[in-house]
Amino acid sequence: MDKREQYERVFSHFDGDKDGKISPAELRQCVAAVGGELSPAEAEAAVAALDGDGDGHLGFEDFMAFVEGGGAEERAADLKEAFRMYEVDGSSGCITPKSLKRMLSRLGESRSLDECKAMIARFDLNGDGVINFDEFRVMMS
Numbered sequence: 001m002d003k004r005e006q007y008e009r010v011f012s013h014f015d016g017d018k019d020g021k022i023s024p025a026e027l028r029q030c031v032a033a034v035g036g037e038l039s040p041a042e043a044e045a046a047v048a049a050l051d052g053d054g055d056g057h058l059g060f061e062d063f064m065a066f067v068e069g070g071g072a073e074e075r076a077a078d079l080k081e082a083f084r085m086y087e088v089d090g091s092s093g094c095i096t097p098k099s100l101k102r103m104l105s106r107l108g109e110s111r112s113l114d115e116c117k118a119m120i121a122r123f124d125l126n127g128d129g130v131i132n133f134d135e136f137r138v139m140m141s
Contacts, residue, residue: 004064011063021057023047027066041100041119044107045140048085049078083136094130095120 014030015022022030024043031038038046050062058066086095086103097116104111111119120131123139131139 007064007067008060010067011060019057021055021059022063023057027058039119040109041104041107042140045082045085049082049140079137079140080133082140083133086131086136094132095136096130100131 010030011022012018014026014033016026016029017023024040024047027047028038028040028043031043046066047056047058050058050066052059052062052065083095086099087093097113097120100116100120101111101113104116117129120129123131123135125135125138126132
């Protein structure tokens with residue numbers, strides 16, 4: 001069995017509803033199965049960064065890119081696109097607790113402003129209370 005066939009078996013296993021796509025929830029299960037952990041927001045951001053056709057799910061090729069890590073340039077472009085999803089007007093290139101709350105709400109994840117502040121604090125390397133792109137890149141690696 002070659003690597004592609006192995007990926008197809010894994011993809012099929014985690015495609016719970018057998019629609020040929022991996023949802024953010026299914027991606028969380030996949031990562032958990034190998035001992036990792038993704039929050040709902042991290043899974044949404046990962047899917048957004050790798051979603052080749054913009055449907056909010058990972059097709060098989062997207063999934064392979066996730067598993068293999070993709071090319072550095074492509075990954076950087078995908079991360080920038082995902083980062084922009086969380087920015088809002090006036091946030092000056094940063095993810096603020098308010099912008100995170102708004103984006104999570106759009107994704108069906110209701111969080112309080114305090115919860116969003118705590119989420120940001122986990123990855124706020126310079127202590128300024130917001131996530132800049134470099135911190136976002138560390139968070140997503």
